[in-house]
Structure formats: C-alpha cells, structure tokens
Amino acid sequence: METKLLSQELSVELERIQSITTDILKQSDLSIVLCRNLLLKLKKEISHDIFKNDKEEINFFKQIKQVPLSNLVYFFELKSFEIHFPKGDENSKKKYITKKLKKLNDFFTQNLDFIQYIDQDKTYLDSHYFTRKYFNEFNITHAKYYFRDPDFSSSHDLLLAKLKANRRLVIYLEQRLKSIGRRNGHTISFNKQLNWTATxxxxxxxxxxxxxxxxxxxxxxxxxxxxxxxxxxxxxxxxxxxxxxxxxxxxxxxxxxxxxxxxxxxxxxxxxxxx
Structure with a gap:
C-alpha cells in the first residue's frame, strides 16, 4: 500500500495551506477538503488490499489513518469555534473560551484510562482498539460528522483522533484566551498582525x-x-x-x-x- 506516503503528503499540504493564508476559516475549509479526500482514497486502498496481519492493520488505524482523521476533527472543531466566537465584549469572549476549555477537560477526564494507555505507549489492547474485528464490541465514540464505516474504522481510531485534535485545540484556545484584553496593565497592539511565516x-x-x-x-x-x-x-x-x-x-x-x-x-x- 502507498497509504503511508499519502499521509506524509497530506502533512506537507496542510503546512502549505498555513503558509498561504492566515485566515483560520479559510485554512480550516481547505484542510477539511484535503483530509476528507485522503480518507476516501485510504478507504479505497484498504478495500482492494487485505492486511497481511494484525500488526499491519493496527499500524494503519493507529498511525497512518490518524494523520487525516485527527486533522479532520481538529479543523472541524476549529471552524465551529471560530464561526460561533462572540463578537461582543471581552468578558463574553473569555466566557466562551473558558466554556470550551471545560468541555475539552471533561473529555480528558472521561477518557483517562485510554489516554494513559496511549501516553504510556502500551500495546496489549491494540488488537481490540485498532483492528476492525472488535468494532461493534467497543464502539464507544459518537460519530457526529466523521468517518465511522465499520469496514474503514476500528473501535478506537476516532477516539484517538479526538485525543490528538483536542490537545491541539487546548493550545489554540489558551492562545486565544491570553490574547484577549490587557497584560500588565497595557493593551497589546500592533500596527498590523504579526504572522509566523517560517515552519x-x-x-x-x-x-x-x-x-x-x-x-x-x-x-x-x-x-x-x-x-x-x-x-x-x-x-x-x-x-x-x-x-x-x-x-x-x-x-x-x-x-x-x-x-x-x-x-x-x-x-x-x-x-x-x-x-
């Protein structure tokens, strides 16, 4: 399969999008299209090629598919956040961000066991979490608008993608929260927005x-x-x-x-x- 190469190419394309526009909604829209297209390609790939063993299948759902899937979740949530972001005073903006951060922390608390399993690089449940044969037995995540085809999903691949995406969202939301208002009694202001254009x-x-x-x-x-x-x-x-x-x-x-x-x-x- 060329699945690994396709995921690597996506990472390059996502970085390119960030370099050509600083508009978060445009970045999100372009990135969502790329991620969806790659997921469709990957789905076709594995429909034609049978995994040789569990190790190969685990690698696909735990590593390769995570690149487009976690980015899809991240940019969907990022777009939703920005679309609904309050246009009013600073207090309403801070309240909105704080509420979002609380929801993310609730997610981390509710999935603590799985998060520890991932963070500690454990593998003894990988065949249950990242092969398709246990999809129905452990189907614990809410599908929403993501890919949940039983022929193209394991029980926990979406949960892992949400974990990766939510950790990125926490960083983004903390940045937004800190950028609102005053620091040390002074308002932060620039003649124009400063954007990082390196890598x-x-x-x-x-x-x-x-x-x-x-x-x-x-x-x-x-x-x-x-x-x-x-x-x-x-x-x-x-x-x-x-x-x-x-x-x-x-x-x-x-x-x-x-x-x-x-x-x-x-x-x-x-x-x-x-x-």
Missing amino acids: KTDMTELAYALKSSGAINNGKVNLKEIVRALEITFSFNSGDPYRNYSEIQIRKKSRTKFLDELTFGFISNLDKGNE
Whole structure:
C-alpha cells in the first residue's frame, strides 16, 4: 500500500495551506477538503488490499489513518469555534473560551484510562482498539460528522483522533484566551498582525535556543511557556515541540538551520548597513 506516503503528503499540504493564508476559516475549509479526500482514497486502498496481519492493520488505524482523521476533527472543531466566537465584549469572549476549555477537560477526564494507555505507549489492547474485528464490541465514540464505516474504522481510531485534535485545540484556545484584553496593565497592539511565516520546526528551534541561552527569566522558564508565547505573538500553532525537536535532532545537515539563517541574514544586513 502507498497509504503511508499519502499521509506524509497530506502533512506537507496542510503546512502549505498555513503558509498561504492566515485566515483560520479559510485554512480550516481547505484542510477539511484535503483530509476528507485522503480518507476516501485510504478507504479505497484498504478495500482492494487485505492486511497481511494484525500488526499491519493496527499500524494503519493507529498511525497512518490518524494523520487525516485527527486533522479532520481538529479543523472541524476549529471552524465551529471560530464561526460561533462572540463578537461582543471581552468578558463574553473569555466566557466562551473558558466554556470550551471545560468541555475539552471533561473529555480528558472521561477518557483517562485510554489516554494513559496511549501516553504510556502500551500495546496489549491494540488488537481490540485498532483492528476492525472488535468494532461493534467497543464502539464507544459518537460519530457526529466523521468517518465511522465499520469496514474503514476500528473501535478506537476516532477516539484517538479526538485525543490528538483536542490537545491541539487546548493550545489554540489558551492562545486565544491570553490574547484577549490587557497584560500588565497595557493593551497589546500592533500596527498590523504579526504572522509566523517560517515552519513549525523553525519556531521550535528558536524556542529551544531561547530556553538554552537563559535569555528569558534568566532561564527560569519551561519550554512550553516559551513556545506558547511565540505562538500567541505570531498567531501560529507550532504543533508538538518535542516531536519537532526529534526531527531537528536527526537532520543530516545543520541541526541549527533556522538559527544559521537568522545569523546569516543579520550579518548580511550589517555588512550592507541596513537597519
């Protein structure tokens, strides 16, 4: 099957969408179409090819299908949030976001056992959770507008997708909440919106560099706080910083590619006498 390659291509396309528009609703609409199309392709693929064993089927539902499915859930929920976001005063906006965050925390509480199973990299229930033969026995998730075809779904693939999506939503909602109103008695304002136009790994590289240098709070700050500050300032979701860091570690060329580019650009400006 070429399913793994298709999922990798989707990740690239989703990043491209973020680079061509900063409009969240446009990003969501374009991303939803891509995710749906890929899910249809994957469905056709597995209808023609039979999995050789449980391991192969588990890998499909636990890893490969998660790329389009978790993104589909995320962008659906993101679009819904933005469409219904209050246009009124700051208090109504904060109340709306807080209510959404509570619902997400309720989801995490209700599915604590499954979340621990995933976070601890356990595998002993994978054949029950991520093969189709137990679909009816463990069909515990609400379908809503997602794919729940028993020939194309395991009992817990949607639940895992919701977990991945909801964790991203928490970061997004916290950014929105912090961006409302005043900080330290001053209103945050720019002549125009500042948008991060480099990559997710570039932001992670910068965050780790700031953390390692001790340039913020004399080093007494954790990485996630730095990442969130950058994400809020530049209206960007950089994803999982630890996963991005792993990608940086295995680079074959310079592991500080973005920092090298910053240094080169700054030195070029100094040489030219530019401000």
